Amino acid sequence: MVKRWYTLTNYLFILPALLLFLVFGLYPFFKVFQLSLMSWDGISSNMQFVGLANFVEVFTQDKVWWSSVMNAAWITFLALTIQNGIALILALLCANDIKGGHVYRVIFYLPPVLSGIVIGLIWKWIFRYPDGILNVALVHMGLKHLVRDWLADPKTALNAVAAVHMWRGFGWGFVIFLAGLQNIPQQIYEAARVDGANAWQRFWYITVPLMIPVFILVSILTILGSMQIYDIIAATTNGGPGYHTEVPVTRILASMQGAGRFGYACAQGIAFGLILLTVSMLQLWVSNKMKRE
Amino acid sequence: MKRLIISAGIFMSFLPFLLISGCSLSPKNKINADPSKTVVMWHWLTDKEDALNELAREYYEKTGVYVKMEVFAPSEAYNQKIIASAQTNTLPEIYGILGSKRDFANFVKAGHVLKLDSYMEKNNQEWKGRFFPEALKSVSFVSGNEFGVESGIYGVPIDVINIQYIYNKKIFREAGLDPQNPPQTLDEFLAAVEAVKKAGYQGLVSGFSEPWLIDCMASNFAWNIMGEEKMIATYRGDVPYTDPDWIKVFSIIERMARAGVFASGVVIKSNKDAELEFALEKDAFAFNGSWAVHVYKDMNPEIEIGIILPPKVSNANPRGVWGGAGTWFAVNAKSDKSQMAVEFLNWLTQKEQQVRLAKETLSIPAVRGCLESVPEELKGFLSGMKYVYHPRNFPVQEDSVVVEAFDKGLQSIITGEKTAKQVAEEVQKVKARQMEKKRQKQNNTAS
Numbered sequence: 001m002v003k004r005w006y007t008l009t010n011y012l013f014i015l016p017a018l019l020l021f022l023v024f025g026l027y028p029f030f031k032v033f034q035l036s037l038m039s040w041d042g043i044s045s046n047m048q049f050v051g052l053a054n055f056v057e058v059f060t061q062d063k064v065w066w067s068s069v070m071n072a073a074w075i076t077f078l079a080l081t082i083q084n085g086i087a088l089i090l091a092l093l094c095a096n097d098i099k100g101g102h103v104y105r106v107i108f109y110l111p112p113v114l115s116g117i118v119i120g121l122i123w124k125w126i127f128r129y130p131d132g133i134l135n136v137a138l139v140h141m142g143l144k145h146l147v148r149d150w151l152a153d154p155k156t157a158l159n160a161v162a163a164v165h166m167w168r169g170f171g172w173g174f175v176i177f178l179a180g181l182q183n184i185p186q187q188i189y190e191a192a193r194v195d196g197a198n199a200w201q202r203f204w205y206i207t208v209p210l211m212i213p214v215f216i217l218v219s220i221l222t223i224l225g226s227m228q229i230y231d232i233i234a235a236t237t238n239g240g241p242g243y244h245t246e247v248p249v250t251r252i253l254a255s256m257q258g259a260g261r262f263g264y265a266c267a268q269g270i271a272f273g274l275i276l277l278t279v280s281m282l283q284l285w286v287s288n289k290m291k292r293e
Numbered sequence: 294m295k296r297l298i299i300s301a302g303i304f305m306s307f308l309p310f311l312l313i314s315g316c317s318l319s320p321k322n323k324i325n326a327d328p329s330k331t332v333v334m335w336h337w338l339t340d341k342e343d344a345l346n347e348l349a350r351e352y353y354e355k356t357g358v359y360v361k362m363e364v365f366a367p368s369e370a371y372n373q374k375i376i377a378s379a380q381t382n383t384l385p386e387i388y389g390i391l392g393s394k395r396d397f398a399n400f401v402k403a404g405h406v407l408k409l410d411s412y413m414e415k416n417n418q419e420w421k422g423r424f425f426p427e428a429l430k431s432v433s434f435v436s437g438n439e440f441g442v443e444s445g446i447y448g449v450p451i452d453v454i455n456i457q458y459i460y461n462k463k464i465f466r467e468a469g470l471d472p473q474n475p476p477q478t479l480d481e482f483l484a485a486v487e488a489v490k491k492a493g494y495q496g497l498v499s500g501f502s503e504p505w506l507i508d509c510m511a512s513n514f515a516w517n518i519m520g521e522e523k524m525i526a527t528y529r530g531d532v533p534y535t536d537p538d539w540i541k542v543f544s545i546i547e548r549m550a551r552a553g554v555f556a557s558g559v560v561i562k563s564n565k566d567a568e569l570e571f572a573l574e575k576d577a578f579a580f581n582g583s584w585a586v587h588v589y590k591d592m593n594p595e596i597e598i599g600i601i602l603p604p605k606v607s608n609a610n611p612r613g614v615w616g617g618a619g620t621w622f623a624v625n626a627k628s629d630k631s632q633m634a635v636e637f638l639n640w641l642t643q644k645e646q647q648v649r650l651a652k653e654t655l656s657i658p659a660v661r662g663c664l665e666s667v668p669e670e671l672k673g674f675l676s677g678m679k680y681v682y683h684p685r686n687f688p689v690q691e692d693s694v695v696v697e698a699f700d701k702g703l704q705s706i707i708t709g710e711k712t713a714k715q716v717a718e719e720v721q722k723v724k725a726r727q728m729e730k731k732r733q734k735q736n737n738t739a740s
Contacts, residue, residue, distance in 0.1 A: 041395075041396075041399045042376055042380070042399070043376060043379045043380065043396070043399040043400055043403050043405075044399050044402050044403040045403060061726075128557075128558065129557045129558055130557065149557050149558050151558065151561050152557070152558040152559070152560050152561045152708065153708065154705070154708050154710045157561075236561065237502065237561045238502040238503070238561065238563065239502075240501075240502050240560050240561050240701070240704050241560040241561060241704045241705065241707075241708045241710070242701050242702075242704050242705040242708070242710065243701055254697070257372070257392075258693055258697065259693040259694065259697075260392075260393070260395055260396055260399065260693070
């Protein structure tokens with residue numbers, strides 16, 4: 001009897017958390033799925049069941065949607081390579097007890113704590129044509145031929161937005177890499193030194209294998225964060241010029257607010273979630289395979 | 294120690310009073326109204342907040358009915374708020390609806406909007422007769438509209454707006470142009486831009502990252518070239534976007550872009566950015582609405598502006614400018630205080646209140662006969678009211694996917710990425726696809 005009472009009490013304790021999860025986690029998830037099967041304007045009480053028609057449109061007809069996915073994928077690719085590459089180099093430098101290392105840590109961690117909208121506005125000003133800091137600097141460096149309207153030029157807009165995103169994001173990777181590097185026991189490096197391993201060998205044969213779990217974590221966070229980029233785009237280009245900086249989140253919003261197609265927007269949201277899930281699982285599988293090898 | 298404890302005790306005993314007094318309304322705004330005589334009004338108009346609050350206070354003193362104003366800004370947040378409230382049936386007695394006519398129709402069809410014809414037509418149409426007809430068109434549905442809404446009036450405009458070309462008189466003088474004789478035709482306009490550029494200024498700025506502004510500029514040319522009937526026929530699908538008249542519309546934007554009319558980065562500028570740039574006197578022209586006068590004057594009280602209609606590009610039809618009701622409010626049909634809400638809006642649109650609103654918020658009244666109250670800077674916009682139209686008031690609306698392709702295509706023309714002909718063909722492809730979808734949907738419904 002007493003045992004049953006204890007069990008009941010335990011369940012009673014988790015009940016508030018369970019209720020919150022059901023109401024704010026599980027219910028919205030199933031509601032979005034339900035809405036994705038409907039044609040609904042978002043306001044009226046009448047919804048028309050359309051089956052998988054919204055998904056068929058997302059996957060087979062909506063070219064703009066897929067070009068927005070490709071734009072986000074390109075930004076993600078740049079973030080995975082350049083952003084994380086820079087983050088790793090800086091983390092390696094700071095892990096080596098360089099002079100003023102603590103100051104650098106604070107400086108590198110500043111961009112991620114700023115609001116994306118603020119960062120977007122600052123960089124919009126830096127990229128401004130013809131008198132933004134970047135263009136003025138190019139003129140002073142004798143590179144006048146490179147001066148352009150970086151955010152409004154269809155050829156450079158996406159990369160310019162990606163650059164801003166990477167500037168904002170490298171601080172996260174830096175902090176996680178640094179924590180990972182500091183967890184590697186120094187004795188292993190000392191033993192390698194005694195055995196005559198040079199700096200590259202120490203990095204390749206000690207640091208890289210021991211950092212694989214950290215690489216996996218940073219990669220997954222980078223993929224999820226970059227594919228869902230929105231605030232920087234809203235503050236800089238609003239998806240333009242044309243469709244050149246459209247990303248999935250701006251398309252979902254356009255379906256919801258511009259076209260009043262809530263059902264279709266929900267289908268886009270689910271399709272996007274599936275894409276992210278697939279990419280993350282793939283990434284995890286590849287990383288685990290690498291770890292085993 | 295004892296002194297410290299006594300000080301802390303005194304402070305703690307006063308703390309609740311300090312907190313309560315901090316949370317309370319200032320004496321000026323404090324109204325202890327009877328809840329049964331209180332109606333709630335939601336809006337997003339931070340610039341009109343003080344004026345509306347003051348008018349609500351006056352109305353309370355006069356009638357005992359308190360209209361509690363609640364502001365939700367910016368407009369995007371407000372829009373989300375009313376959509377969520379509509380879904381949960383928690384809309385207030387009075388609220389504004391932002392967005393397209395389709396959104397408005399959705400609110401009406403969901404039973405959230407009171408039909409106002411019976412109130413407007415009382416006493417020999419006394420209330421209805423006050424308004425500019427264009428203002429009422431924006432808040433009405435005509436019979437046989439494509440949304441299936443019962444024809445009638447569903448909103449109360451409190452001001453009117455229109456969108457025209459605004460020019461900087463000081464820059465005109467510096468460029469050797471006569472501010473009293475601004476350009477009227479496209480050739481004159483291009484020549485004026487060339488002159489101001491030689492004087493070191495940019496041509497025209499606008500917030501073309503917000504698609505409705507670029508859409509507005511192009512549709513004004515379409516209105517002038519082909520007129521209302523052909524535009525409606527296009528939306529209905531009877532005239533393709535590859536029609537020579539539409540290609541002419543796209544070509545005008547192309548010609549303007551090639552002539553360097555548009556300010557740098559215009560396709561990614563928000564209207565707020567564009568307003569700031571024009572107020573800082575970097576550009577000779579702006580394409581913006583009547584509300585902008587207030588904004589420019591706030592940012593730069595010294596700025597001297599003039600207003601012109603869109604450049605004339607054809608003699609076939611009169612020129613047209615987008616416009617109609619600026620700010621308007623709907624009454625919640627599901628509220629048991631809807632009668633009180635209607636009475637307040639009726640009072641708010643009487644001449645005396647309209648004059649006050651116009652003077653205090655630099656806006657154009659929605660009712661006629663207030664000419665003397667319109668601030669000098671807005672007279673150009675007021676005279677433009679006779680050219681006002683809005684595609685939203687057409688019996689047929691263009692599909693939102695086609696509108697997006699049209700607006701994005703115009704951006705591509707401005708950046709030089711695509712030609713007028715290419716964009717016309719692309720927009721037509723999207724139009725054909727959407728028409729096919731519509732046909733399939735109709736067939737499915739019929740079967």
